[in-house]
Amino acid sequence: MAILFSEPLLKVYRASAFSCSFIFCWFLFMVAIILPFFLAFSTYDFWKKQETYLEQPKVLYRKEILVMIYTEEEVASNGAIIKSPSTLIFSSMGGVNEMFFSDLSPMLIKSSLLDFNFDNYPDMYEFNITAYTDPIYVKSVKVLTFYDYKIRDRVKLDMVGMAFAEVQTPVGASTVFIDGNLEFRQSQPLKATTIVRNEYDTSVLSQTSSNQNYLPSLFLRYNDRNCTTYYNYQSLVMPKGDDETCTISMKVRIPAHQKFEYTPGFLETMKFAWVQYLCLLIPVGYMIYSFASFVFDNQVLESHVTYETKILK
Structure with missing residues (x-):
């Protein structure tokens, strides 16, 4: 036989508004919600x-660098060999050089920016520093560089970041190679707002007070901040060379996908x-629907059953 027409048959269960069946249906409805x-x-x-996301920050070198080289020169005195320690300091900032004038030692500093994919976001900074001192006496090298660090996606932040590297050279150093990533660190998540935060948009390096540039004090002030940068690096030292200079080659890489924590x-x-x-x-x-169907199909709770269909006009 051919099916000419069909329509669904609706099975309806009815009960009074104050019956047990009605209260039971409202109870199931509330449970389902x-x-x-x-x-x-x-x-x-x-x-x-708390949530995290990835973003490439825009990191711009501030043309601020501080180099400290610790040396120990052996000096003969009254037939004995005495070690004479000294510190060679040079900075790209005139105010800092004036504060450390007694330890000032001219150095040749060259910096370059590399943008590998030409997206106007620096991917790496390269520094080449030449100190005019006998490399055999070099015992330690410290380099501090400062950057304008900007993020603009879910979190808006302007701050001054720092990359610090320290390399011990107990047998001297003619060439020091330093290579690492400038990573973002935060103690607490930042709020996701449209307002740019700038409470950390100042450098911790002072050009007016030498006491504030004492490294333990400087790092204490820097680490008290919620948001900082950390230079995660590896180093290689070449103790001997032909020149009477100490050369420092430092590469600061900017991660393309940096993780940031924020409050949604x-x-x-x-x-x-x-x-x-x-x-x-x-x-x-x-x-719950399946349970209610079982209850009313088997008349566990009393209800009036009718069969209805839509009448075509």
Whole structure:
């Protein structure tokens, strides 16, 4: 036989507004709404309080560099060999050089910026420093460079970052190679706002007070900040060379994908919570619907059953 026409048959269960069946249906409805919320909340991270994302920061060298070279020269005195320690200091800032005038030693400093993919975001800075001292007496090398660090995606931040490298050279150094990444560090997540934060947009290196440039004090002030940069580097020392100079080659690489932690805003928090709630609402609602179907199909609770269909006009 050919099917000429078909329409669904609707099975309807009815009961009075104050019956046990009516109260039972409202109870199941409330359970279907509330239970997914408690299930999602009890599994933690329902309200998203912290999130991370990746961004390439824009890092611009501030033309501020401080080089400290510690030397120990052996001097003969009254038939005995005495070690005479000294510190050679040079900076690209006139004010710093004036503060350390007694230890000032001219050095040749060259810096270059490399942008490998031409996106106007520096990928690496290269420094070549030449100190005019006998390399056999060089015992330690310290280099501090400073940068304008900018991020503009979910978190807006302007700050002054620092790359610090220290290399011990107990047998002297004619050439010191330093290569590493300038990494972002933070103690607390930042708020995701449209306002640019600039509370750390000042250098910790002072050009007016030598006490503030004492390295332990300088690092203490720098590490007290919530957001800082850390130079994660490796070094190689060549103790002997032909020249009577100490050469420092330093590469500071900027990671293309730097991780930042932030506190989500209201809409992002609600979106994440709604997705979790909805993922549990669907299976919980299906189970409750199946349970209610079993109860009324088997007349566990009394109800009036009618069959209805849509009448075509």
